[in-house]
Amino acid sequence: TKPLDFEEADTHELSVRATDGGGLSSICKVLVEVVDVNDNAPELAVSSFSSPLPENTVPGTVVALFTVRDRDSGANGKISCALDDQLFFSLRPAYKNYYELVTVSALDRERTARYVLGVTAADAGSPPLTSTHTFTVDISDVNDNAPVFNQTSYTMYVRENNAPTVFVGAVSAADADVGLNAKVTYSLAPVPAAERPSCSCISVNSENGHVFVLRPLDYERLRQSEVTVSASDAGSPPLRANVTVRLVVLDENDNAPLVLYPAQDGSAASSELVPVSAEPGYLVTKVVAVDADSGQNSWLSYHLLRATEPGLFSVAVQSGEVRLKRPVTERDSAKHKLLVLVRDNGKPPLSATAALSALLLKNKDCHPMYNNRLLE
Structure with a gap:
């Protein structure tokens, strides 16, 4: 009288009475067994999920725990799970119908900042039914990249008898990290007392890397000088890089024969x-x-x-x-x-x-x- 549902009742018992015209009757029992068909797709329920993950997460870390079930029975209810990308993550059975999504190799936010992972659960029915769940795993930054200067060294020029605090050029460094880990500040690297530079007239702006000569120079006394500029990020602990800046003094015709x-x-x-x-x-x-x-x-x-x-x-x-x-x-x-x-x-x-x-x-x-x- 209506559609049967194996998941609601897999058997139906009926009592059937047969009555003849003389008023005699007999009763028999009819047992109807409902045969399952594959009409239910697997279901995936997430118990726990961690995102974002620090990029220095060690391999084997559990990212998500989930369970799968199928209301069908037999082969129709037998479930297998597969992961789209198995380079950095994999699935492993936990217990009963539970699975763990775990990391299998080192992560690098600077290479990939987000992973979109599809987990497909499929039953063994014919034809099989499937369901897919997507895990979006964001990778958080750690300070694992030092600043990098855009040149291996710098040469800057200034004419002698220059005005005080004259701008002669700029250094620039970039950091592949983000946030404070990528905020770069500049300074003159400290020089040991035994290696004092021949010129202490160079200054660098900490924010933008602009280089200035603080006082007038005389070509006949100083023709060139070198300083080391340091670029440091704001991470904890901070990472830094150094570069050499060579200042070349250009001659002006300020001496008569x-x-x-x-x-x-x-x-x-x-x-x-x-x-x-x-x-x-x-x-x-x-x-x-x-x-x-x-x-x-x-x-x-x-x-x-x-x-x-x-x-x-x-x-x-x-x-x-x-x-x-x-x-x-x-x-x-x-x-x-x-x-x-x-x-x-x-x-x-x-x-x-x-x-x-x-x-x-x-x-x-x-x-x-x-x-x-x-x-x-």
């Missing part, structure tokens, strides 16, 4: 002796100068700025050699004064002057002294 010869100390300058018979190209003397700067700022050139007889002498632009430009004539005076300009190649250029004198003597007058000059 210095004339070494002839001496320009204000004392009476000795005269260069030139025989009147000297040929054109004769080396009278050489102006020697140096420049404390470097590069093109120290490239010197020599120019004849003024002379008693401009056409008699010439100055080599590159070497500063003063030579006779033409033969000496009787009309040339015996004493000559020259002023040589020494100029560097900076922008703007700086210069100095060298004053010298030359004395023209006949060969018989200057021969002994001339020989002395050669010996010198």
